[in-house]
Amino acid sequence: MRRPLIYGLILLFSLLMIIIWWPVNDSNCSPVNLLRLKKQNFPVKATQVVVKPWLGEHHVYGIFQVPDEYKESRFFMLSIPGDRKYCSRPFGYRQNYDDVFAEPGTHLIRRYIRSRIAIKMIFQGLYFQLNNPQNWTLTFPKLNVN
Secondary structure, three states, rough: HHHHHHHHHHHHHHHHHHHHHOOOOOOOOOOOHHHHHHOOOEEEEEEEEOOOOOHHOOOOEEEEEEEHHHHOOOOOOEEEEEOOEEEEEEOOEOEEOOOOOOOOOOOEEEOOOOHHHHHHHHHHOOOOHOOOOOEEEEEEEOOOOO
């Protein structure tokens, strides 16, 4: 009776470790976009960070207050601790998220990271760095002023 339980727990633990450490590349940073960001960029620090991966999907994110001029930006890059970078296209902006309200002339962007990546970083001892809003940065290419 005990032997199947022990084997089941070992299997469950092994599957959990495989899921956590499976390499995930969910960034679509093209070399051209990265070169644009290295030349001229506009960084924005997070206003608030939520790190609760144990609650499941969509519980690890940062909220950023971005000037309205960057609503039409074609892409941005999210940088988090552990030298991880994720490029994506902006979509869905609002004036408030989780009791954080945008100041006049700005809008809010909420950017998620995978819970699996957050759990991996917590096991690596990066919880406090991940939970610090100063360590989350959205970087936009500088706007061309004509």
